[in-house]
Amino acid sequence: MAGEISEAIKQMNAFVEKVDEPLKKSFQKPIQPREVYNDVRESQLIGMTGYCKKGRPVFAIGVGLSGYDKASPDKYVQSHIQMNEYRDQVLLPNSTKKHGRYIGPCLKVLDMTGLKLSALSRIKILTMISTIDDLNYPEKTETYYIVNAPYVFSACWKVVKPLLQERTRRKIQVLQGCGRDELLKVMDYDVLPHFSRQEGSGSSRRNNDQMIDCFSPNHQFHLELYDYIKQQASIAKPVAPAKMGSFHVDVPEQDDEGTVIIQTIETALHSMGNESEVENGIANLRVNGDQSLRLQTTGSRNED
Numbered sequence: 001m002a003g004e005i006s007e008a009i010k011q012m013n014a015f016v017e018k019v020d021e022p023l024k025k026s027f028q029k030p031i032q033p034r035e036v037y038n039d040v041r042e043s044q045l046i047g048m049t050g051y052c053k054k055g056r057p058v059f060a061i062g063v064g065l066s067g068y069d070k071a072s073p074d075k076y077v078q079s080h081i082q083m084n085e086y087r088d089q090v091l092l093p094n095s096t097k098k099h100g101r102y103i104g105p106c107l108k109v110l111d112m113t114g115l116k117l118s119a120l121s122r123i124k125i126l127t128m129i130s131t132i133d134d135l136n137y138p139e140k141t142e143t144y145y146i147v148n149a150p151y152v153f154s155a156c157w158k159v160v161k162p163l164l165q166e167r168t169r170r171k172i173q174v175l176q177g178c179g180r181d182e183l184l185k186v187m188d189y190d191v192l193p194h195f196s197r198q199e200g201s202g203s204s205r206r207n208n209d210q211m212i213d214c215f216s217p218n219h220q221f222h223l224e225l226y227d228y229i230k231q232q233a234s235i236a237k238p239v240a241p242a243k244m245g246s247f248h249v250d251v252p253e254q255d256d257e258g259t260v261i262i263q264t265i266e267t268a269l270h271s272m273g274n275e276s277e278v279e280n281g282i283a284n285l286r287v288n289g290d291q292s293l294r295l296q297t298t299g300s301r302n303e304d
Helices: 002-016 021-028 034-043 073-099 117-136 153-163 220-235 259-270 275-283 293-303
Strands: 046-051 057-062 106-111 141-147 172-174
Touching: 034 073, 034 220, 046 073, 046 220, 057 073, 073 106, 073 117, 073 220, 117 153
Parallel strands: 057 106, 106 141, 141 172
Antiparallel strands: 046 057
């Protein structure tokens, strides 16, 4: 087992090196086709259940039953970043406006139902996601509540704990059972994740008082998030390739001084617009490595 964990950490580190600032720009691109997005949602169980008593968004995460096995790792990372950015750009500002005071962090409830030692094989992607939060969103989560922890949680925690930043470890609280009583101190019953409403409920896909649980791609939160990402993509300005100034000119037969050729090219350039760019273009124009045609012709005229 130790060898497998070591190899997983090596793979995770290699994957971390591939992530840089451009990845955050993936927020502007929806995961497509929609079927792939649904696959991500079915294997990366996360959703929003509402707001706590202080107005902070509450996110539910089904750690134990998230397989991360239906899409490529970059899709899960992209999805995670999109949720973080949507939280920061939409949910938190809206809550701040509603309550008339600044609301910065969120709360996360992590369900460990179904957790097995085999989950350590997913340590690279889980640590990748936690590293993104540590480095780019360090103060955006106030508390991580861990609920429904099975006996194997202690063994998994010994492996994961050293990989987390100290500031993150200080925010983690392991609650007894489904954590309902403790969570009700900070949120109303209707905001409780379905897996914390009764003992043994776990990360079930359905619940008697929630027709569609928060993990479903058809939940209101995920529908609004996906629509928002598509909207952002539609208004984002594409980066146009730099104009290299290539164009076609029918070159006449060269006279002794090259005057006819340079006049033909100059006429074509002027038809493209910008006078200063035209002058600079002609001044530096070379043919087969020879000196500037402008210099050649100017020199010839001055001699005359």
